[in-house]
Amino acid sequence: MEWLQVIVLAVVQGFTEFLPVSSSAHLILIPALTPWGDQGLAFDVALHLGSLLAVMVYFRREIVAMLQSSLAALAGRGVDRDARLSLAVALATLPVCVFGLLLHDFIEAHLRSTLVIAAAMIGFGLLLGYADRRGRGRRDEYRLRGRDIAVIGLAQALALIPGTSRSGITMTAALMLGLGREAAARFSFLLSIPVIVLAGGMEIVTLSQQAAPVDWLTLLGGTALAGISAYLCIRLFLAFITRLGMQPFVIYRLILGVWLLWLFYV
Template structure:
């Protein structure tokens, strides 16, 4: 891999992992618009590691509080809001794990095609716009109850369809349940942690069975650059989302979805 490819792929992964615009749609554009071939599984693992480190660094205080409260709850010292939030993250992750395990081959084979990605970009983009239409809700992530967690968890499973956007669909569900934009984004970002860990772990297991040579320098720089871009993406998004709203991302998704159809079938 040349250095321009490393920089572009890391930046694209870092930003699109957390914005509601679908990283899969962007990553299929790169080989389509450049002479670069597939970057390989090892580099994918490195990019996911960078994204994981970024979101954990940004939410380090929240994660520490959730961890302390969860340990206190397991020791019988009561369940507070932080412990309930930690449990919500765990429970909302279960549907995507179960469905992803059962339908892995279908998702990676039959669904990873341009018409599906473009349709998901457009359809779920419109749904995001509808969810955001009423402005900012008043609930925060600590107000989630069992029904809310189940709905967001099932919505996250829809992100197994390429082009949906994991962050986009979980924010959509949270907005429809009355959460404010910032709260919806925060819970979506917290949900990304176990999902990235599990997805990266599966990729790492597959990689361990391959004998292909590994460019460790490219992997290290990819991890660092993806982490930096992801961290600043999270910080900027949370700083402006209350005022900006989701509509600019809706328009972007619609334009990109139509362009994908034109690019491959026009």
């Protein structure tokens, strides 16, 4: 891979992983719209590792508190809000694991097309816009109820469809359930940790069965750039989301979806 391709893919992955615009769609579209070939599974793993490191560094205090409280709860020393948040993240992750295992082959064979991406960009973009305009919630991620966790978890499973956006659909569900914008984003970002770990683990298993040579310099460069981009994205998004709202991302999704339909199907 040439370094321009490494930089573009890493920066795009880093920013789109946490913005409600679908990182998987952008990584599918870049090879389709440029002369570059597919970046390969090893590089995808490296990019996701960078995103994972970024979110874990940003939320390091919350993660430590959640782990400590979870261990305390298991030891019978009571359940506090951090332990409940840990349980919420774990339970909301289950649907995407189940549907991901059951539908992985079908999705790879039938849904990784520009038509599906364009339709998901437009459809779920409009839903995000509706949720953002409708939602006037004040609840935070520590006050999720069982029904909320189930709905957000099932919504996250829809992100298996390319173009949906995992962060976008989970924030949409959270907003419609009455969470504030920042709380919806924070819970979505925390949810990304087990999802990236599990998806990356599956990719590593597949990668271990291949005998292709490894370009470690390219992989490390991609990991670092994706991590830096993702960390900046999280900081900026959480700093401005309350004032900006979701509408700029809705507009971007609609423009990209319509452009893809025009480019490939008109």
